[in-house]
Amino acid sequence: MEPTERKRRHSGRITLNDVARAAEVSPITASRALRGERSVAAELVERVKTAADQLGYVPDPAARALASQRSTQVPVLVPLLSNALFVDVLEAVHRTLLPHGYQTLIGVTHYEPREEEQLLRSYLAHRPAGLLLTGFDRTEAARQLLAGSGVPCVHLMELTQAPGVYCVGFSQIEAGHAITEHLVQRGRRRIAFVAAQLDPRTMQRAEGYRRCLRQHGLYDAKLELLSPQPSSMQLGGELLEDLLRTRPEVDAVFFCNDDLAQGGLLCALRLKIDVPTRIAVAGFNDLSGSDQMVPTLTTVRTPRRAIGEASAQMLLTLMRGSVPPQHSMDLGFEPMIRGSS
Amino acid sequence: MEPTERKRRHSGRITLNDVARAAEVSPITASRALRGERSVAAELVERVKTAADQLGYVPDPAARALASQRSTQVPVLVPLLSNALFVDVLEAVHRTLLPHGYQTLIGVTHYEPREEEQLLRSYLAHRPAGLLLTGFDRTEAARQLLAGSGVPCVHLMELTQAPGVYCVGFSQIEAGHAITEHLVQRGRRRIAFVAAQLDPRTMQRAEGYRRCLRQHGLYDAKLELLSPQPSSMQLGGELLEDLLRTRPEVDAVFFCNDDLAQGGLLCALRLKIDVPTRIAVAGFNDLSGSDQMVPTLTTVRTPRRAIGEASAQMLLTLMRGSVPPQHSMDLGFEPMIRGSS
DNA sequence: CTGAAAGCGCTTACAG
DNA sequence: CTGAAAGCGCTTACAG
Structure with missing residues (x-):
């Protein structure tokens, strides 16, 4: 046995290396082709994608997160799950992010800024790709954690014109x-x-x-x-x-x-x-x-599904490194006049 | 500049190495002490934990997942979020798993076995620590994916006596x-x-x-x-x-x-x-x-919160590598006789 | 446009 | 009970 054999821990998983070998390119080129970086020849992109498909390659999120210092997780912090309002928001967020390869994580704050701060601390350790927060009512420490993290963040439900703050909601x-x-x-x-x-x-x-x-x-x-x-x-x-x-x-x-x-x-x-x-x-x-x-x-x-979807879209733009057309998105509301008045 | 300096990508994060250095032990010992492996001298454990606390060390989940081939994520697959039943289950699961360091991921199947299979495929690529599934109605492919993955899994809402299947629910x-x-x-x-x-x-x-x-x-x-x-x-x-x-x-x-x-x-x-x-x-x-x-x-x-909690507990036991006292846990139900009958 | 090398921060497997 | 080495599977940073 060679020393290199002795320490093998290979999981049987199809890796980027396997794809690269099959496509006869280097692993870096395969990585770039799969992530859609433009600086790869169209023909190589084709070859890599075909190989990946044939092998059934699925990128390892942990390896990707470790190397890139960024995961595909998006925690959504809401006050409660017992209010259908937030469940609707969450569902819309989840449905919008999933096709783009992002995972939605639940965070429940029980309307407690201290709980939110705790959650934020632990979620930030996971290097989230982005963050969705409800409202603006948080501790100073939480605000600083957020600012220091550099993680893109969109605020739900309320509006503000404060500079550098992204929000989707209504008045x-x-x-x-x-x-x-x-x-x-x-x-x-x-x-x-x-x-x-x-x-x-x-x-x-x-x-x-x-x-x-x-x-x-x-x-x-x-x-x-x-x-x-x-x-x-x-x-x-x-x-x-x-x-x-x-x-x-x-x-x-x-x-x-x-x-x-x-x-x-x-x-x-x-x-x-x-x-x-x-x-x-x-x-x-x-x-x-x-x-x-x-x-x-x-x-x-109240446009809760629209808020979920629009905030996720805004976050997607931010995570892509682009700047959304507007910082503050007012989705309005609609009085429903029915029999009780 | 030395070559090793040239390629630094350090994130400014406190790492296990920092903790080990502060505690004057090797990184492996620090790792073992923090994870509560028994084979570490009590005194060293103490030193490592103190150092970790003082430095504010938070383990990197991505690195841990990559090295151990297992993440701290637990996807919960439910049919819908629009039925309060499943929101209650989800909340209870989330609340039970969080203190143990596990993240709850949402999966919505819309009562479609094909959708569930798709979700399963993508979630399994994340090397989940465990899995919580609703019911037993799934595709053969999904069943095989599950079996092949070796990921601990507990089924919600229904009961079965099938060997090797863990479930929590009622009749x-x-x-x-x-x-x-x-x-x-x-x-x-x-x-x-x-x-x-x-x-x-x-x-x-x-x-x-x-x-x-x-x-x-x-x-x-x-x-x-x-x-x-x-x-x-x-x-x-x-x-x-x-x-x-x-x-x-x-x-x-x-x-x-x-x-x-x-x-x-x-x-x-x-x-x-x-x-x-x-x-x-x-x-x-x-x-x-x-x-x-x-x-x-x-x-x-119906005992949905109890089902969420008990299934999470059962999964916790399985993820720890232990065997739960029972495969099938019947939590019963209670007729509520009120004015309409 | 492409690649060889190094590194991300942990844990496994082995040895003592 | 403790540790030096290697490896997990990717991407960054540099060079050409």
């Missing part, structure tokens, strides 16, 4: 304003805002609600019901009951999320409170089931 | 049987089965339904309404309307999934059909919102 404030305005236009005067979780985007919707009502001289702080508890249908029902008890004069409710609003609607049904005659109800996000409620739920349709 | 047949039996016990005689998607597990529930009704001499094939369309609340409403039109004698419906059942309930509300007096309704899975419906939905609570 939460305007959306909150728009649906409140709708209730005002319907003749409502005692419009409550009912919210849970109280994350930054929820509070932006609250801001839109306030601005709208102040413009109409209708703002009343006592009609805001803010609960830090996690959002759920059940909580929506409970909050509506609270509200009707403590503020019986209320004639409309804007729930910050559709799960709360759906719960509110079902609660009204149970209590035989007529919607929208006695009280109008509006939600936010147009989640699954909102169009099936009795009455159907007025809400704001 | 879909028994669960379908149990909820049907409940309807019979409530005095129902014309019990319909309404299903969508028609995936293997749905059809197992159908089998449970059939067996139960045959035992009671109540089976009537005309009361089965099977739609290959994707499951949704809206479809549930439509199917219920169909059923009431074509089979007005029906006095109970077992929907194969809660989204259909919720849609059915809301449809009944709209049509002013009294539930449960005129018709009893039961669903499956106990998804979010089922306990909020009017009336509340009778259903079968």
